[in-house]
Amino acid sequence: MILSDSQKEFAGAGGRLTRMETQSASQQAASQIDFEKSGGVVPVVTQDHQSGRLLMVAYMNREAFEETLKTGHACYFSRSRNRLWRKGEESGNYQTVHEIRIDCDNDTILLSVEQHGDRAACHEGYESCFFRVWRDGALHIVDTRRVDPAKYGPGYGHQPKPAH
Numbered sequence: 001m002i003l004s005d006s007q008k009e010f011a012g013a014g015g016r017l018t019r020m021e022t023q024s025a026s027q028q029a030a031s032q033i034d035f036e037k038s039g040g041v042v043p044v045v046t047q048d049h050q051s052g053r054l055l056m057v058a059y060m061n062r063e064a065f066e067e068t069l070k071t072g073h074a075c076y077f078s079r080s081r082n083r084l085w086r087k088g089e090e091s092g093n094y095q096t097v098h099e100i101r102i103d104c105d106n107d108t109i110l111l112s113v114e115q116h117g118d119r120a121a122c123h124e125g126y127e128s129c130f131f132r133v134w135r136d137g138a139l140h141i142v143d144t145r146r147v148d149p150a151k152y153g154p155g156y157g158h159q160p161k162p163a164h
C-alpha cells in the first residue's frame with residue numbers, strides 16, 4: 001500500500017500507534033463514536049501510558065478525533081476557543097498516542113499517551129490537571145510544578161475559562 005502524505009508525516013514524527021490509519025479508516029473509526037449525543041463533542045480522558053495517571057480531561061469533535069488518528073498526536077477541541085486544539089502547539093507539551101479506547105456507550109474516549117516537552121499536561125505547569133486535593137474543607141495543592149508556564153509567553157493559558 002502506498003503511504004499518503006499524512007501517513008509519511010506521521011511515520012516520521014515518531015508516533016507510537018502500531019497501526020497506521022488511512023483517512024478512510026479514521027473516518028470509519030469516527031463513525032463508531034456518538035458525537036451527536038452532546039452537541040458534537042465527546043469527553044476525552046487522557047492518561048499516562050506508563051503510570052496510568054490521569055493527566056487531563058478534554059473534548060474532541062469528529063475532526064479532532066480524525067486528526068488524532070491520522071497524526072498520532074493528541075488533538076482536542078477547545079470549547080472556549082471554539083477551534084481545534086493541537087495539544088502542545090504553543091508550549092511544546094505535545095502528546096503521542098499509544099492507545100485509544102472507547103467506552104461502552106461510544107460517547108467517551110480514553111487516550112493513553114506519552115507526554116512530551118516539559119512533561120506537563122496541565123497549562124498550569126503540572127504533570128496532571130488534578131494537582132489539587134479536596135481535604136478538610138479546602139483545596140490543597142499536593143503536586144510539584146514541573147514548569148512555570150510563564151516561560152511559554154504572557155498570554156499562555158489565560159484564555160477565557162475553562163482555559164483548555
Ligand SMILES: [Zn+2]
Binds near residue numbers: 121123124128129
Ligand atoms: Zn490543567
